Amino acid sequence: MTAAVVTATPTSPPPQRPQDIPGWFFHADREVFGHLLRAQTDAGTAGDLLELGSYLGRSAVLLGDLLAPGETLTVCDLFDSEAHDPENAAEMAMSYRETLTRRSFEANYLAFHPRLPQIVQAPTSVLADGRIPAGSCRFVHIDASHLYEHVAGDIEVARAALAEDGLVALDDYRQPHTPGVAAAVWRAVVTSGLRPVLLTPEKFYGTWGDPAAAQRQLLTRDWRAEGYHLDEETIAGARVYRLAAPAEPPTAPAPQPPTPPRRSTPRRLALDLLPPIATRTARRVLAAARRRNS
Ligand SMILES: C[S@@+](CC[C@H](N)C(=O)[O-])C[C@H]1O[C@@H](n2cnc3c(N)ncnc32)[C@H](O)[C@@H]1O
Missing domain, CATH: 1.20.5 (Single alpha-helices involved in coiled-coils or other helix-helix interfaces)
Structure with a gap:
């Protein structure tokens, strides 16, 4: 999370567009989610979607758009519940407390979809109890607590939930103020077989399956022709792409x-x-x- 592009007030009008919802989900990742998840559906890959950390729904609304018939989106967030440990409570107080309620999430989600997703209002650690069937998901978005112990647990939840070539997106894997996320992500790469697919400025995309399959799907779009920066790197001999968007289109043109x-x-x-x-x-x-x- 770097900066919220839109801030909520108690009297905020209903959002007209998903990007009007306050949050930290930016242009490049909106496009990557859309492209990779539609490519999965086009290739006949079915599976549920899971989001850990939804805040007011900015990314969840897009995940709801990307559900194919018969698939389920589950979101897990504390919303206005108390965190169970002091460090997580401090994180919540500093970043989310003033604006976040489950009711606001639901109102935002229902502005774009006829039905709510499955909502688990609890610490993400509860998902380790197996309530998400093993191997049932094709995509997991991890964007809840940014503390090492929590992210490490969330990565294990994603690993169990994902089907063979399922994808995980991890937020804030390289921000200066979230070293715990970086530590948990790269530890999973080095010790538990998480294989990088794509890096954007905000998110790490990976799989415990075959990264080449997702990378082939990524490259079916000519990102460079659309003004994106796309580079190929290797990490310890494994290919990974880096993608960055042109500047975020302004939400409303400022009068000059x-x-x-x-x-x-x-x-x-x-x-x-x-x-x-x-x-x-x-x-x-x-x-x-x-x-x-x-
Ligand atoms: C960065 S925000 C999510 C942003 C959202 N994905 C978006 O697109 O705007 C992080 C969210 O994680 C939630 N959170 C923090 N710690 C959590 C925990 N231990 N369990 C569940 N949710 C948590 C917060 O309530 C907050 O809504």
């Missing part, structure tokens, strides 16, 4: 003040450096000269 006519640089410098009385005299002389010349 009329641009004053530009003066030539030496003349502007001279006017800026002269004392105010001399500047006024100089401006009068210049204006008279301009009138004479026009």
